[in-house]
Amino acid sequence: MDTTATIWMPAGQSNFAGEVDPIFYFLLYASIILFLIVVGGTGYLVWKYRHTGKEIKTPGVSENLTLEFTWTIIPIIMVIVVFFWGFNVFMKMNIVPRDAYEIKVTGQKWFWSFDYPNGNSTVNELVIPEDKAVKLLMSSRDVIHSFFVPEFRVKMDVVPNRYSVIWFKALNPGTYNLFCTEFCGKGHSEMLGKVRVVTEREFEEWVEAGAGGGEGIPPSEYGAQLYKAKACNTCHSVDGSRVVGPSFKADFGGSRIIEGGQTVVIDENYIRESILNPQAKIAAGYDPVMPTYQGILKDKQIDALIAYIKSLSDNIEQEKAN
Amino acid sequence: MSYDSPATENYLNTPRGLKSWLFTLDHKRIGLMYLIAMAVAFFLGGVMALLVRIELLSPAKDIMDADMYNQVFTLHGAIMIFLFIIPSIPAALGNFVLPQMLGAKDVAFPRLNLASWYVYVLGSIFAIYSLWANAVDTGWTFYTPYSTTTSTSVISMTLGAFILGFSSIFTGLNFIVTIHKLRRPGQGWYDLPLFVWGLYATAIIQVLATPVLAITLLLLILERVGGIGIFDPAMGGDPVLYQHFFWFYSHPAVYIMILPGMGIISEVIAVFSRKKIFGYKAIAYSSIAIAFIGFLVWGHHMFVSSQAALAAAIFSFLTFMNAIPSGVKIFNWMATLYKGNIKFDTPMLYVLSFLFLFTIGGLTGIFLGVLATDVHLHDTYFVVAHFHYVMVGGTVIAFLAGIHYWWPKIFGRMYNEFWAKVACAIVFIGFNMTFFTQFILGTQGMPRRYYSYIDQYQPLHAFSSVGSFVLGLGFVVMAVYLFYSLIKGPKAPGNPWGALTLEWSNSSPPPPHNFIEEPKITHGPYDYDKIVVEREVDRMRERGLPV
Numbered sequence: 001m002d003t004t005a006t007i008w009m010p011a012g013q014s015n016f017a018g019e020v021d022p023i024f025y026f027l028l029y030a031s032i033i034l035f036l037i038v039v040g041g042t043g044y045l046v047w048k049y050r051h052t053g054k055e056i057k058t059p060g061v062s063e064n065l066t067l068e069f070t071w072t073i074i075p076i077i078m079v080i081v082v083f084f085w086g087f088n089v090f091m092k093m094n095i096v097p098r099d100a101y102e103i104k105v106t107g108q109k110w111f112w113s114f115d116y117p118n119g120n121s122t123v124n125e126l127v128i129p130e131d132k133a134v135k136l137l138m139s140s141r142d143v144i145h146s147f148f149v150p151e152f153r154v155k156m157d158v159v160p161n162r163y164s165v166i167w168f169k170a171l172n173p174g175t176y177n178l179f180c181t182e183f184c185g186k187g188h189s190e191m192l193g194k195v196r197v198v199t200e201r202e203f204e205e206w207v208e209a210g211a212g213g214g215e216g217i218p219p220s221e222y223g224a225q226l227y228k229a230k231a232c233n234t235c236h237s238v239d240g241s242r243v244v245g246p247s248f249k250a251d252f253g254g255s256r257i258i259e260g261g262q263t264v265v266i267d268e269n270y271i272r273e274s275i276l277n278p279q280a281k282i283a284a285g286y287d288p289v290m291p292t293y294q295g296i297l298k299d300k301q302i303d304a305l306i307a308y309i310k311s312l313s314d315n316i317e318q319e320k321a322n
Numbered sequence: 323m324s325y326d327s328p329a330t331e332n333y334l335n336t337p338r339g340l341k342s343w344l345f346t347l348d349h350k351r352i353g354l355m356y357l358i359a360m361a362v363a364f365f366l367g368g369v370m371a372l373l374v375r376i377e378l379l380s381p382a383k384d385i386m387d388a389d390m391y392n393q394v395f396t397l398h399g400a401i402m403i404f405l406f407i408i409p410s411i412p413a414a415l416g417n418f419v420l421p422q423m424l425g426a427k428d429v430a431f432p433r434l435n436l437a438s439w440y441v442y443v444l445g446s447i448f449a450i451y452s453l454w455a456n457a458v459d460t461g462w463t464f465y466t467p468y469s470t471t472t473s474t475s476v477i478s479m480t481l482g483a484f485i486l487g488f489s490s491i492f493t494g495l496n497f498i499v500t501i502h503k504l505r506r507p508g509q510g511w512y513d514l515p516l517f518v519w520g521l522y523a524t525a526i527i528q529v530l531a532t533p534v535l536a537i538t539l540l541l542l543i544l545e546r547v548g549g550i551g552i553f554d555p556a557m558g559g560d561p562v563l564y565q566h567f568f569w570f571y572s573h574p575a576v577y578i579m580i581l582p583g584m585g586i587i588s589e590v591i592a593v594f595s596r597k598k599i600f601g602y603k604a605i606a607y608s609s610i611a612i613a614f615i616g617f618l619v620w621g622h623h624m625f626v627s628s629q630a631a632l633a634a635a636i637f638s639f640l641t642f643m644n645a646i647p648s649g650v651k652i653f654n655w656m657a658t659l660y661k662g663n664i665k666f667d668t669p670m671l672y673v674l675s676f677l678f679l680f681t682i683g684g685l686t687g688i689f690l691g692v693l694a695t696d697v698h699l700h701d702t703y704f705v706v707a708h709f710h711y712v713m714v715g716g717t718v719i720a721f722l723a724g725i726h727y728w729w730p731k732i733f734g735r736m737y738n739e740f741w742a743k744v745a746c747a748i749v750f751i752g753f754n755m756t757f758f759t760q761f762i763l764g765t766q767g768m769p770r771r772y773y774s775y776i777d778q779y780q781p782l783h784a785f786s787s788v789g790s791f792v793l794g795l796g797f798v799v800m801a802v803y804l805f806y807s808l809i810k811g812p813k814a815p816g817n818p819w820g821a822l823t824l825e826w827s828n829s830s831p832p833p834p835h836n837f838i839e840e841p842k843i844t845h846g847p848y849d850y851d852k853i854v855v856e857r858e859v860d861r862m863r864e865r866g867l868p869v
Binding site: 006007009012016019020023024027029034035038040041042044046049050051055056057058059060061062063064067071072076079080082083085086087088089090091093094142143144146148150151153154155156157158160161162164177178180181182183184185186187188189190192226246287 | 326339388389422449459460461467468471472474504527555556560561562581595596597598599600601602603604625626627628631633634638639642643645646647650652653656657659660661662663664665666677678681682685686688689691692693694695696697698700701702762765766767769770771773774775820848849850851852854855856857
């Protein structure tokens with residue numbers, strides 16, 4: 001089945017697209033035909049039997065068992081056919097091949113993290129090999145989220161305290177949108193990720209190398225990469241504007257008022273604590289919604305982020321000096 | 323009954339005074355009070371809808387931030403569903419019409435009827451209170467554990483919905499007893515107008531399903547206030563259990579919304595086709611079938627919730643079985659038109675509009691009932707478009723058909739037919755612009771409840787927003803000519819449309835106790851094959867009255 005993009009469906013990029021799309025287009029064309037029968041039929045009848053002269057007695061035909069039987073049985077047969085068709089494909093989605101490559105997916109407000117079997121992990125970017133069955137074992141750390149990749153025609157809720165599973169085979173290298181489709185609060189529409197499909201060889205190299213360790217670049221530059229890669233940018237700006245949390249462009253070395261009225265100094269320890277134990281000190285006027293990055297960021301990465309935040313603050317001083 | 327000598331003493335002017343309204347036991351006055359309260363709710367919900375569409379004109383911030391957007395779409399849904407659509411047809415129009423259709427003086431329990439209105443107002447106050455007090459931001463479905471952890475006023479809104487549920491139960495109970503006990507001698511079940519069958523099926527669901535919502539919302543409140551872990555996994559609960567409980571009510575609630583609307587369609591299509599309704603028993607029993615099978619399909623909201631695949635398959639199958647009776651109704655309505663003598667007054671235009679829109683709503687439901695395609699479409703704009711085609715294209719359009727059909731009876735005034743047709747056309751065009759676009763957004767993958775979106779969706783979003791302004795304009799035009807008709811509209815005759823059901827055999831507006839003399843059943847509700855009834859509105863038009 002051809003699954004190229006139409007006005008309806010985006011181009012199909014997984015093994016399921018070729019199974020789902022034929023059902024979709026069958027339903028679409030069957031619906032158009034049924035719609036034309038109902039609306040065309042109604043249009044014809046109201047025109048043909050429109051009032052023209054005076055009031056008349058109309059025929060009293062009010063029952064016809066054959067007709068009732070016909071327009072009950074034919075639709076029943078039609079829906080039973082599409083039921084079994086849809087059921088068949090749905091079961092294929094539910095039966096995971098034994099040799100599928102397993103990746104752990106964690107959803108939380110408001111980003112995705114992906115853990116690979118060798119300990120490698122990424123945020124908001126799922127990298128998978130093409131043409132290989134991938135199994136996602138998913139759970140949430142807070143509220144319900146939902147994993148949806150339109151090009152793959154797959155979706156599954158990501159629930160706290162429970163694992164849900166989907167699997168698929170990506171057909172072509174490329175980058176595809178990942179959406180959260182279960183409402184999860186303020187950052188719901190920012191909870192976006194990418195699925196990057198690469199060739200199997202590229203994938204193996206990528207997994208071996210890890211997600212890039214910041215070698216050969218200054219810590220602040222590595223921090224700038226992490227700022228995007230680890231989804232800090234969903235909630236924190238770097239230009240001083242308010243998003244969900246306080247901006248990274250803060251007065252490093254200065255002070256900040258936290259909930260409860262105390263004042264803290266914005267220093268390395270405060271930032272480290274805010275990353276690993278965000279609920280400890282909440283900036284006054286902000287919601288306590290940040291999840292912990294314990295286990296997601298390594299020490300070196302935390303150092304890099306601190307260096308990045310410092311560099312943003314240095315910029316301010318340079319501007320002032322200029 | 324002549325059109326130029328309406329009864330001087332009617333339910334609107336006898337007795338007089340505010341107190342006589344606040345303590346009235348008259349079902350007509352209570353129905354009218356419901357209508358007024360609902361018009362306020364519809365206005366509020368409509369403003370919320372327009373705010374949502376304005377914000378979605380572009381992906382960036384247009385008029386509000388993400389928190390406020392989440393509150394506004396939640397209030398739009400909660401107000402429209404709990405305060406407007408669920409009570410709209412039964413409590414307002416049903417209350418007004420049902421006893422008259424049965425030739426009765428009132429409903430079986432007039433005091434319970436008044437109590438239901440006050441309970442409705444109390445519940446609405448709780449719901450609307452949350453507008454000022456950190457409005458709820460969970461979506462109208464209050465899914466856990468989001469709803470048990472958000473800082474917004476979930477309790478006020480759910481308590482409101484809890485209280486509104488009792489109002490719904492009171493009305494349902496009242497209608498069941500009324501229909502069983504207060505029919506005229508000689509008025510058997512098959513002599514009832516089909517609107518009564520629709521109300522009866524609705525009442526069964528109201529009485530049986532609403533308590534489950536009440537229990538669910540109470541458990542939610544207990545969890546938030548008392549820290550009792552029922553749904554929140556952090557406290558040992560199960561969030562998916564909440565979804566089961568919630569949809570066990572809220573799916574049947576969809577039929578609370580649509581069944582009485584289908585009843586109105588059956589009335590109007592027969593009257594304006596001058597034709598005996600085709601397949602009376604098929605239409606009547608299909609309502610009952612929808613009501614019962616409707617209890618067994620709630621899991622189709624949860625195909626991707628991680629519920630068992632076997633459960634999903636069973637729910638999918640039953641969902642299709644429940645689609646059949648709706649199709650049967652549509653074919654019977656079409657057959658009613660055959661060899662009729664059809665006139666295109668405004669109520670009939672709304673019926674044609676209903677057939678167009680509800681057919682789209684029903685057919686797109688098949689896409690969502692099929693397991694494999696639902697996986698792609700679930701929680702996208704396709705779902706948003708689908709349920710708006712059913713709830714607005716179905717229920718609201720049927721409600722408008724009913725309003726325009728019974729308006730002369732309720733207020734004793736005729737509205738301007740030209741402007742009514744114009745408004746009907748604007749609503750039809752605006753509605754399709756707004757929501758048909760959203761089917762395409764949905765198949766393209768646009769998730770629902772998004773404050774912002776990726777750029778590729780913008781043209782469709784912008785078009786949809788423009789459509790919503792057109793739709794809003796249609797309602798403004800409607801409000802203007804309806805208000806105008808109350809002041810300057812020509813006096814309505816007793817039976818302007820030449821209908822055969824009993825509520826048209828009295829004057830407009832009806833006398834305080836509905837009938838001066840006890841009405842006798844001399845013909846069936848749709849005996850247009852036996853009787854030629856004169857349409858008094860035609861005589862008014864012949865005399866040059868501006869109708």
